[in-house]
Amino acid sequence: MELRKSYFADVRQNGLNEIGQPRPRLDSPGHVTGKTAYFADRNFPGMLHLKMVRSPHHHARIRSIDTSEAEKHPGVVKVLTAKDVPHNVYTILILIQIGPEDETVLADGKVRWKGEAVVAVLAETERAAQEAAAKVKVDYEVLPAVFDMEEALKPGAPLVNEYHGQNYYLYDSGECRKVRFGDVEAGFGQADHILEQSYQSSPIEHAPTETTGCVVAPEGNDRFTCYTNTQAMFFTLDNASIILQMPGSKLHFVGGTVGGGFGGKVDVIVEPIAILGAKLTGRPVCFIYSREEEMQISSPRAAEKVVIKDGVMMDGRIVARKVTGYTDAGAYSRHSPYGAQKGAAHYPGPYTIPNVWIDTYCVYTNRTPSSAMRGFGVTIGDFALEVQMDKLARLIGMDPLEFRFVNAYRDGDMKAHRQPTEGAALIECMQEASRAANWPVAEKYMAMSSYTKGA
Amino acid sequence: MAIRRGRGVAAINYPTGMNLGGDPTQALVHSTPTGNFMVTLSSVDLGQGMKQIMAQICAETIGVPTDRVIIDTADTDTGPHCMGTFASRGTHRAGNAVIQAAKEARQVMLEVAAEELEVNASDLETDGQGNILVKGAPQKSISIFDVALSAHFKRGRSISGRGMFLIPRSYPEKETGAMKPSTCYAHACTVAEVEVDDETGEVTVLTVKNVFEIGRALNPKMVEQQLVGGSWMGISHALYETTEPYYPNRDYGGTDFNQYLMPGPGDLAKTEIIVLERPSADGPFGAKGPGEMCANPQIPAVANAVFDAVGVRIDTLPITPERIMRALKAQAAG
Amino acid sequence: MAKVPVQFTLNGSEKAEFVDSGTTLLHALRDKIGDTSPKGGCHQGTCGACSVIIDGELRLSCLTLAETCNGADIRTTSGLAEAGVLHPLQRAFLDAFATQCGFCTPGMIMAAKVLLDHTANPSREEVVEALSGNICRCTGYEPIIQAVLTAARANSQNAA
């Protein structure tokens, strides 16, 4: 890695002792000696193992659940179903007033995705829990499922989630989050070329080497200590408090040393049910996702579809951009309504475009609920935007890098979501890339600056 | 058979934080009796090095070496609130909270030192090595060790501080979408060079040249860790990864690291990282969040390079050999 | 439940425990003996985080039953430092900033150690091959490869 200090040297604070120094990481000696304590490195006598009975169907009504054989299985201490969960229908962003509550901790009457948690089995050993889980009998009536976002948005599509009433998240702005800036149709009217293209991704897993999980130990005083690898301590504690209808003062979360997260450990899934198990049995409980669960049950990055329509002039200026983004939330909201609107603010990209129209939809389908991941709401949008930029440049016969200089945002430029640009540095990144990659651009672009339009 | 070469470019920006729900983090700092500094937080280290960076930020602000700072984080019985580690917010939000707390603690520390040295606190400075000196008269000094002892046992002062950083909630305007979902933006431009086997659709990423603008590299080696690993993940996203390979068909989802594809140690592109620093107005020492954006520009850069190599557009991620083969066949069929 | 005796040498000290028949070595080490340096990243044999050295060979402790290890010499990363002095590989991982979350690190170090035990001056290709069963999600592998190459150089200089 090279630090190019020549850029922005005038605004950088110098004379610092610790900042800017490549100090050794204080946690690394623990890592290389195997001494770092992750949540699962805590072991308690009498600890129970929690295994989840999961839905084998994408969408089904639950006619009945029979746990009697499982409860009799040797080593089984407790079997939990929806009725055991004090506040079973929840949604994590309720903490920031983004509702409705739309997800069950344990399925109640219906499953909406293959892999959904239905019954939790707590046993003396993992093996006993697995064997007992196999003895839980759930009678399902399979329902039609919908996997394709466009199909889901059509009238008559199977309804994924009754708490929403339709297969999209209803924002205060309606069926989508909207950004309106300038007059996009007028922009298309003046454009030399119009290019409309569609981009698609599929779900992506965080795949941290440490799977999601927690170990819960009763403290003996009605308090429970939860050793967890959550990415957000109080967010998880507060949601657990709501789900369990327990005062937050009864909960003690310990974490902060996580074997990789990448956004995959911001859902509140394992902790509430494990705490409930510890409360109802009085025993320590561990609930750790298997690798298969991490891969297919834990929330992935949402699949997205992005349709971009651009109006471009022969001189390279983009004069109008219309983006319709679809985020595949899967069966439940989790963080997806947030991600979709984060995308709405991002979609114009790092470019100054006078006429912008953005609609972003959060769509429900019968698949594993998606959630946050590194680059949440932006990563797939950037793929679409930057491939589109390449196509536009080629369409008008311009060098793709020069085309980006023409449109690059600079300090003071108004973004479509009506924030003035501050601290821009796109131009300088491109100038340095031009040099580093031996991709020459015209001198006028190398003379540009993010500071002002004039330079 | 032909191995065809191409290159592609992409440029991106990336927001720091998530203000659409309000974005707070708090920190507490206090001195031990011998002048070590305890930072208490509830922020989570996912491996990106949050603990180390908070230690350096506290050390810089107090004016002591980093090894005099201890990080106690992610115990909800002791640590004040943090929204969480996501949205590139950790360094930025928690760092600001630590600075505020450390400044308050530093002020008390200087006041105690001033009493010991019988000067005004405003006349004092730290040398970064654990001493407090009178400006312009460095021979007149006291160690922070002694200042802390004095505060604890003689002067009855608590060398401590509280830090709070909150970006107030932004509510998107319904009709126009006017909103402030984040604060400062990081930037990047990546040029990728690929080889595509036009008989099998296999893509080899030869080089990626990444230029990242991240505000301030608080610890350059740790920044490098993030950026190198992120660049790898970006390539991985471009060419390999998905839990649903036949999306929207729900079948054949991988369940292990053999089936969930990521580049192995034998697939590494020659990776170049160049870092620019345009300090952000509101970041700790100008820092922005580099952790997420570093994995984004490689995806379109690789996609554009594939097009440059073989003349077909793959607008669906991941860009698998199968998608390339299908596109090449469609192209050949005219 | 039938308990079976297991007895082996772990990092030079004798260990004897009774475990449930069918218990994996990974569980025996972590839950019975208390050596948590091998990590359970998949329990499928696909991530390498649980790698240990058994009688000089790299093995996955998650797929090895403890009772098949009677009499074996087992080495884990927690036993690598001697009298508090880090092994050159551990030193090299620190110096190369080759750890981020650290979860894969003990397994990586085991895989690298077996390589260096048999190959004094490995090529980059040999290092890549040696690490190929171990997943890292943070680093992009390059710093780890560099750390192993550096440790190999340090080893061979010491030997010279």
Next chain:
Amino acid sequence: MTLALQTFSTVKDANMALQAAGTRYLGGGTLVVRAANEGDVSVSSLVRVTEPSLSAIAVSGGETRLGASVTMAAIARHPELAALAPAARAVGGPAIRNMATVGGNLFAPAPYGDFTVAMLALDAIVVTEDGQVPIQTFLAGRDASRAIVTGITFVLPRAESFRFLKVARVKPKGVSVLSIATLLQRAADGTVTSARIALGCMADRPMRARAAERALLGCRLTAEEIAPALAVAGEGTSPITDPIASAWYRNEVLPVHLGRLLLA
């Protein structure tokens, strides 16, 4: 019920124990211990055998016998088995190769079982207490097989006649998109006089590419002359679709990779 391991000193005794319901044979553990870890509760008992002959490698003249417990690592480092080393090294990473056995590989479902693809090209004989069966027969009936495999025998190929290719997305240790093993005898003028081609991932278990084998006879290994063989390489295949690749893709690239292997 817990998982219990029974250890026997003879294959005969182990075979008896293996007749009990819920019992499976433990080789290197890469398949059965994984299944148990993943919650396969249909297995409650594991059987293993410590008989030394199972771990023996015997090469005499060309005749080779590998005990069923011989590991991939042992094959890869055995000086007389150099021709097979690429196939042995195709299996897993270093730790897996120290565990995975010849016997286990015979049962590994696609996309695993690369070494068995090599064995199929060699027309190996699979040995059990019940007798000996050609590998192709064994593979066809492996799902119902109850007798412990004790070893595998074959004629060691001359290095120049045997070729092996594993195509993987992830390097150096990905699982197979497909694997190919070829054993070709050629006349002095270079024309192929006999050909055996085995394929991995082109069905749920290793299979022979009979049509391509026939088409290669009498050909020299030039792009032109092998073209007819490549054109029929996919005959009779029924490739798996999995997260690595679709059946369509596997069929699409099989002739490409076979061609490259033959021309290498």
